[in-house]
Amino acid sequence: MTAMLHVKDLRAYYGQVQALHGLEFELQEGSLTTLLGANGAGKTTTLRSICNMIRSTGSIEFEGKKLDNKSTESIVRLGIAHVPQGRGTFTTMTVEENLQLGAISRKDTKTIGDDIERMYAHFPVLKQRHTQQAGTLSGGEQQMLAVARALMLRPRLMLLDEPSFGLAPLIVRDLFKILGKINREDKVSILVVEQNAQLALELADKAYVIETGRIVMSGTADEIANNEDVRKSYLGY
Amino acid sequence: MELFTNQVLAGIATGAIYACMALAVVMIYQAIDHLNFAQGEMAMFSTFIAWQLMQWGIPYWGAFALTLIFSFVGGIVIERALFKPLAKAPVLTHVAGFIALFAIINSVAGLTWDFTIKQFPSPFGSSPFLGSQLISTHQAGMIGVTLILLVLLFIFFRYTRVGLAMRAAATLPESARLVGINTSWMIALGWGMAAAIGSIAGMLIAPVVFLEPNMMGGVLIYGFAAAVVGGLTSPLGAVIGGFLVGVFENLVGTYIPGVGNELKLPIALALIITVLVVKPNGLFGRTIVKRV
Numbered sequence: 001m002t003a004m005l006h007v008k009d010l011r012a013y014y015g016q017v018q019a020l021h022g023l024e025f026e027l028q029e030g031s032l033t034t035l036l037g038a039n040g041a042g043k044t045t046t047l048r049s050i051c052n053m054i055r056s057t058g059s060i061e062f063e064g065k066k067l068d069n070k071s072t073e074s075i076v077r078l079g080i081a082h083v084p085q086g087r088g089t090f091t092t093m094t095v096e097e098n099l100q101l102g103a104i105s106r107k108d109t110k111t112i113g114d115d116i117e118r119m120y121a122h123f124p125v126l127k128q129r130h131t132q133q134a135g136t137l138s139g140g141e142q143q144m145l146a147v148a149r150a151l152m153l154r155p156r157l158m159l160l161d162e163p164s165f166g167l168a169p170l171i172v173r174d175l176f177k178i179l180g181k182i183n184r185e186d187k188v189s190i191l192v193v194e195q196n197a198q199l200a201l202e203l204a205d206k207a208y209v210i211e212t213g214r215i216v217m218s219g220t221a222d223e224i225a226n227n228e229d230v231r232k233s234y235l236g237y
Numbered sequence: 238m239e240l241f242t243n244q245v246l247a248g249i250a251t252g253a254i255y256a257c258m259a260l261a262v263v264m265i266y267q268a269i270d271h272l273n274f275a276q277g278e279m280a281m282f283s284t285f286i287a288w289q290l291m292q293w294g295i296p297y298w299g300a301f302a303l304t305l306i307f308s309f310v311g312g313i314v315i316e317r318a319l320f321k322p323l324a325k326a327p328v329l330t331h332v333a334g335f336i337a338l339f340a341i342i343n344s345v346a347g348l349t350w351d352f353t354i355k356q357f358p359s360p361f362g363s364s365p366f367l368g369s370q371l372i373s374t375h376q377a378g379m380i381g382v383t384l385i386l387l388v389l390l391f392i393f394f395r396y397t398r399v400g401l402a403m404r405a406a407a408t409l410p411e412s413a414r415l416v417g418i419n420t421s422w423m424i425a426l427g428w429g430m431a432a433a434i435g436s437i438a439g440m441l442i443a444p445v446v447f448l449e450p451n452m453m454g455g456v457l458i459y460g461f462a463a464a465v466v467g468g469l470t471s472p473l474g475a476v477i478g479g480f481l482v483g484v485f486e487n488l489v490g491t492y493i494p495g496v497g498n499e500l501k502l503p504i505a506l507a508l509i510i511t512v513l514v515v516k517p518n519g520l521f522g523r524t525i526v527k528r529v
Contacts, residue, residue, distance in 0.1 A: 082415050
């Protein structure tokens, strides 16, 4: 396996406030990597820096290409789908229009219809509601729609920001099962940011722990899950 | 009764023009959250272009098509040159920009074509429509062209990928960028389309109000009124608002003593203020269905 995403010396700022202090990590092609950390540690900022949605310095390389000076939309077009915090659903549009928007930058327009059907197979509830305004879906359904919309890009890498946020535990389990399946079967590399460390570590093969804008620990998901400090601080036992 | 029918039909005809102007205003408002005060002047300038092309011997519909293209490109150029650099500027900067644009276009038109009133031809003539005294062929043509335009716009926004991308960029720019939409160009495209729609309004109303640099002043105010009545966030509302304002204007002018032609314009202003006070979102303003 080769590294698909290289992040080196990443520093990000909100106005005068520095949120990331030289963050470094990498993501192997085909892997499901998780960034763990408490509220305010810099997880969301890291994802937003990758897509150039926030001012940052340092170097981010995706499949050998530098992302530093590219616009958000051109980074997405390289095959990086970002499911933001709050899901970014187009609430006034229908479920199906949301899926079509996911594929809006694709050139191979003929296969979009098939892909929409594939998403309905992954998430049957979306098919039932395909003509409904997306804003009327429940939180869990909207999260599924957000993941499906991201997959419509046929991404090489998917960035997920707190997919479990605000969802019932059962729904979170379902969602993570589907994420694992997408990672294995569709060969989409996934970088997921989570506060729900236990679940994320069950699913991931590699994990990093962020504290106040720095990586403080890295290893395979098992190593991290068995680390005493992590157990005490993030897993709570 | 005949007077009433006549006034309603005439109202619908001018309402069609207000609907076009309102639509142009809403289009830019959706894209950048500001009202384009220069929309009327842009339409006037386009109409002069059409007139100039016809002076050079190009037939009406040829000039019409060329003017549409000119306006579309012109709208994009204005956005790229003037308003893209202002994207993050405060409201007042935008207002100043619009006023400057208004003054510049008005003066350039006056300088080029002077301020004397010119005749502008109608492709539909002005004979009675289908032998009826109630409405002229030009008025029927105004309504017809507007309806065709509306159907085309509906198809564009509802069924094409570019239309979908434009809607996405207008409602949630950040999410739109995250699916790979170049939102900056979508705004430029919105300006181009607004300018083209405005040019249609200008060319249709010019045979009625005659061509001169200040011809669109009143029309734009009615267009604003229509957009406000319908709700600035709703293109459909703007169109319906246009027709409503057109009919309302005519009926008030006819039936309320003392209003007549001279006091028609304050009606538009009264309408704007009333709607803003009573129902600020307009009749069709965005009501998003949300789960609680």
